Amino acid sequence: MSVFTPVTPDALDEWLSNYAIGHLIELRGISEGVQNSNFFVTTSLGRYVLTLFETLSHAELPFYLHLMAHLARHGLPVPAPIADLDNEYLGTLSGKPAALVRRLSGASDMSPNAARCTKVGTMMAGLHLAGQRFGRRQENPRGPEWRARTAQAVRPYLSADEQALLDAELAFQASIDVAALPSGAIHADLFRDNLLWDGDEVGGVIDFYFAGNDALLFDLAVTVNDWCADATGGLDPVRTRALLTGYHTERPLTDAEHAAWPAMLRAAALRFWLSRAEDFHLPRDGEMVLVKDPNEYRDILRQRIVAGDTLPWHD
Ligand SMILES: Nc1ncnc2c1ncn2[C@@H]1O[C@H](COP(=O)(O)OP(=O)(O)O)[C@@H](O)[C@H]1O
Numbered sequence: 001m002s003v004f005t006p007v008t009p010d011a012l013d014e015w016l017s018n019y020a021i022g023h024l025i026e027l028r029g030i031s032e033g034v035q036n037s038n039f040f041v042t043t044s045l046g047r048y049v050l051t052l053f054e055t056l057s058h059a060e061l062p063f064y065l066h067l068m069a070h071l072a073r074h075g076l077p078v079p080a081p082i083a084d085l086d087n088e089y090l091g092t093l094s095g096k097p098a099a100l101v102r103r104l105s106g107a108s109d110m111s112p113n114a115a116r117c118t119k120v121g122t123m124m125a126g127l128h129l130a131g132q133r134f135g136r137r138q139e140n141p142r143g144p145e146w147r148a149r150t151a152q153a154v155r156p157y158l159s160a161d162e163q164a165l166l167d168a169e170l171a172f173q174a175s176i177d178v179a180a181l182p183s184g185a186i187h188a189d190l191f192r193d194n195l196l197w198d199g200d201e202v203g204g205v206i207d208f209y210f211a212g213n214d215a216l217l218f219d220l221a222v223t224v225n226d227w228c229a230d231a232t233g234g235l236d237p238v239r240t241r242a243l244l245t246g247y248h249t250e251r252p253l254t255d256a257e258h259a260a261w262p263a264m265l266r267a268a269a270l271r272f273w274l275s276r277a278e279d280f281h282l283p284r285d286g287e288m289v290l291v292k293d294p295n296e297y298r299d300i301l302r303q304r305i306v307a308g309d310t311l312p313w314h315d
Pocket residue numbers: 002030032033034035036037038049079101102103104105193194204206207209
């Protein structure tokens with residue numbers, strides 16, 4: 001159960017007195033999620049999600065909360081943060097930075113079909129178009145500096161084969177001119193479990209807490225690696241084309257992006273291999289309960305290297 005910091009109904013009800021959303025009816029911990037403590041909150045006015053941030057500080061959070069508010073204002077299915085009576089999105093509860101967002105309808109689909117992949121591509125293009133007009137900026141917190149630091153930290157725990165793969169991939173990624181690609185605010189973690197389906201419509205995209213500025217194609221690669229992988233980690237060509245075509249129809253991909261596609265898929269695989277390896281080998285006390293399998297992304301990286309330029313692209 002991923003509730004790391006408890007909240008009592010009395011403390012929450014008191015906290016809600018500085019909001020305009022009524023009084024507390026129900027408080028329920030959410031078991032999914034690996035980063036924060038999340039709760040479903042029902043008040044006399046509506047349904048919300050309360051997040052207590054376990055690692056991000058007060059200073060770091062405004063970027064994410066304002067990005068969500070910006071995207072919601074642009075009509076995207078993103079949980080709008082709720083401002084308190086002092087007009088602040090961020091407060092403190094149980095000693096942790098805390099925020100309320102709207103609860104969105106729907107459930108994740110871990111076996112999406114091609115039609116759903118097209119919708120995800122369409123929606124991601126909308127996130128990128130609106131995100132490029134977002135006034136604040138921060139570097140991708142899981143960008144090149146983090147990658148180098150984390151690679152160094154996990155390297156001693158890897159086998160000789162894995163170390164060779166890691167070293168070669170870091171050198172390859174350092175040779176890629178990412179700055180030449182269109183960039184903007186990206187979600188950076190749009191896995192299947194971070195999108196809720198309401199019928200066949202996108203009910204919402206959640207979990208913006210890895211967002212930052214980076215190549216838009218990197219975001220697309222993170223998403224394709226998760227949404228379009230087959231059982232062996234290879235890319236299913238039908239779902240991959242569907243997702244990319246949904247995206248390309250709304251934000252046409254450039255020749256430079258086409259050329260960088262295999263490298264971005266590799267960069268995205270490396271990013272999740274490293275974060276999972278760090279969570280697995282270097283767990284922080286009491287922080288991570290659900291640790292995902294690092295080898296899945298090591299093998300996806302290997303697959304993308306072997307596939308090279310034969311990787312599917314949009315129609
Ligand atoms: N705005 C929301 N609307 C509906 N459900 C949500 C919302 N935010 C989070 N959830 C639910 O909470 C779960 C955990 O949220 P997530 O953001 O993935 O947590 P974490 O940041 O800890 O990884 C999700 O799988 C989803 O079921």
